[in-house]
Amino acid sequence: MFARRIAVVGTGYVGLTTGACLASLGHRVVCADSDAAKVARLQAGRVTIPEPGLPELVTAGLAAGRLEFVLGATQAVGNAEVVFLCVPTPMGEGGAADLRAVESVIAEVGARLPRGCILVNKSTVPVGTAAKIAELLDRDDVAVVSNPEFLREGSAVEDFLDPDRIVVGSDAEDAAERVVALYTRLGAPSVLTDAASSELVKYAANCFLAMKLSYVNAMAELCERLGADIADVTEGMGYDRRIGQSFLRPGPGWGGSCLPKDTYALAQVARVAGVEFPLLEATIDTNTRQRQLVLGKIRAAAGGSLRGKRIGMLGLAFKAGTDDLRDSPALAVAELLAAEGAELSAYDPAISGEVPGILTTDDPYQAVKGAAVIVLLTEWPEFRGLDWGRIGEMAQAPVVDTRNHLDPDVVRLAGLAWIGIGR
Known part of the structure; x- marks a missing residue:
C-alpha cells in the first residue's frame, strides 16, 4: 500500500x-x-x-x-x-x-x-x-x-x-x-x-435501522397488550439470519446525532423528488409516540399525576458509551415530564455540568433519593451494579426501566416495583 x-x-x-x-x-x-x-x-x-x-x-x-x-x-x-x-x-x-x-x-x-x-x-x-x-x-x-x-x-x-x-x-x-x-x-x-448512490447508502442504512427500532418498540406495546414478552419475541426473531440480533431492543425511542437528522433528511429528499414514503414517515411518528408511551408509564407509576413529584433519572446521554446529548430520548422524555410539573434529578456517568431543567449530580444514589419514580433511560452497565437494596431504603419508588436493562428480580428483592417495556 x-x-x-x-x-x-x-x-x-x-x-x-x-x-x-x-x-x-x-x-x-x-x-x-x-x-x-x-x-x-x-x-x-x-x-x-x-x-x-x-x-x-x-x-x-x-x-x-x-x-x-x-x-x-x-x-x-x-x-x-x-x-x-x-x-x-x-x-x-x-x-x-x-x-x-x-x-x-x-x-x-x-x-x-x-x-x-x-x-x-x-x-x-x-x-x-x-x-x-x-x-x-x-x-x-x-x-x-x-x-x-x-x-x-x-x-x-x-x-x-x-x-x-x-x-x-x-x-x-x-x-x-x-x-x-x-x-x-x-x-x-x-x-x-457513482456519487449519488454512495450518498444515498448512508441515509438508506440509517433509516432502515430507525425503522427496525420503531418496529420493535411498536411490537413491545403489542406484547404488553397481549401478555407476551418482547425479550422472548425478539430472541426468536433474531436467530433468523435474514433479520439478525441487532437493533431489536425496545427503548424510550431512538436519538443521537445521526438517526433523527438522517430520517428527516431522507423524508425531505423523498418529498422533493415527488416520492411517497409512508413507511419512513411512520417510523418517525412511531418514535415520537414512543416517548409519549414512556411518559404514560411514568405518570401511572407516580399515581396518575406528575405535578410536584420528584423523578430520579438514571442516564441522560442518547446511549451508553458516549457523552452525546444531541436528540437524546432521555432529554425528550425529561421535557415531557417537566411540562407536567415533575421535578427532575439525574445522574449520568459521562455528563457533568448543568443540563437545563434538570438537577444533575455526580452520585447516582443522590439522584434517586426521595424520588417518587426512578426512571432508567440510558443503558450504562454500571446501573446494573448499583446497590439496589440501598436505593430501596432511600426511595420506596417504582422503577421504570425503559431499556429493559436491569435484572427485575434484583430490583424486586430491594422492595421496589420493576416496570419494563413490552414485558
Whole structure:
C-alpha cells in the first residue's frame, strides 16, 4: 500500500477518528479545525471525546510523526493528495441537511487545493451534494468523491478499523479507486459506485435501522397488550439470519446525532423528488409516540399525576458509551415530564455540568433519593451494579426501566416495583 498525504477538515468524532485511524494505517495525516483551543489540546495529545482506543491512536500518530493538528483548513491542504471533509451537517429548515459548513470549507480551500488532489466528502449529505461541490469548486483538475462514514459513537475506532464495508462513489472511477486503496490494509469489502448512490447508502442504512427500532418498540406495546414478552419475541426473531440480533431492543425511542437528522433528511429528499414514503414517515411518528408511551408509564407509576413529584433519572446521554446529548430520548422524555410539573434529578456517568431543567449530580444514589419514580433511560452497565437494596431504603419508588436493562428480580428483592417495556 502506498502511503498518502492526507488532510482531514474537522476534528469531531468522525474527523478525529478518520485522521487517527488513517495515520495508524501508515498515511501522513494533517487534521484541521477552526477551534484554536481544541487544536491546542490535540497537539498536546489530549482527547476529550470518549472513544475507546482513540487517545492511544492520537498519541501514537503524534509520536510517529504521521499525525499533525493545525488551525484552519488552509494550513492542512497545501500539499495533500486527498482531502477529507468531516464537518457537521445538522438538520436544517424543513428537515433538510444544513450544508453551510461544507460550503464554507469549499469557499475557503477551493483555490488552494493542489492540482490532481481528490476531495472526499465523509459528512452525511443529501444526494447530489458531490455534484454541487464540484460545481462550487469549478476545477476540472480536482475530483470529488463520496465516502460515507458508518461510525457508531462509543465504538468508532473499532468500526473504522474493522468495517462491514467501504463505500466509495464518484463519477471519476480512477479517483474512487484511489480512495478505496487508502483502506487496503483493512481487507474489507468495497462498494464502488457513482456519487449519488454512495450518498444515498448512508441515509438508506440509517433509516432502515430507525425503522427496525420503531418496529420493535411498536411490537413491545403489542406484547404488553397481549401478555407476551418482547425479550422472548425478539430472541426468536433474531436467530433468523435474514433479520439478525441487532437493533431489536425496545427503548424510550431512538436519538443521537445521526438517526433523527438522517430520517428527516431522507423524508425531505423523498418529498422533493415527488416520492411517497409512508413507511419512513411512520417510523418517525412511531418514535415520537414512543416517548409519549414512556411518559404514560411514568405518570401511572407516580399515581396518575406528575405535578410536584420528584423523578430520579438514571442516564441522560442518547446511549451508553458516549457523552452525546444531541436528540437524546432521555432529554425528550425529561421535557415531557417537566411540562407536567415533575421535578427532575439525574445522574449520568459521562455528563457533568448543568443540563437545563434538570438537577444533575455526580452520585447516582443522590439522584434517586426521595424520588417518587426512578426512571432508567440510558443503558450504562454500571446501573446494573448499583446497590439496589440501598436505593430501596432511600426511595420506596417504582422503577421504570425503559431499556429493559436491569435484572427485575434484583430490583424486586430491594422492595421496589420493576416496570419494563413490552414485558
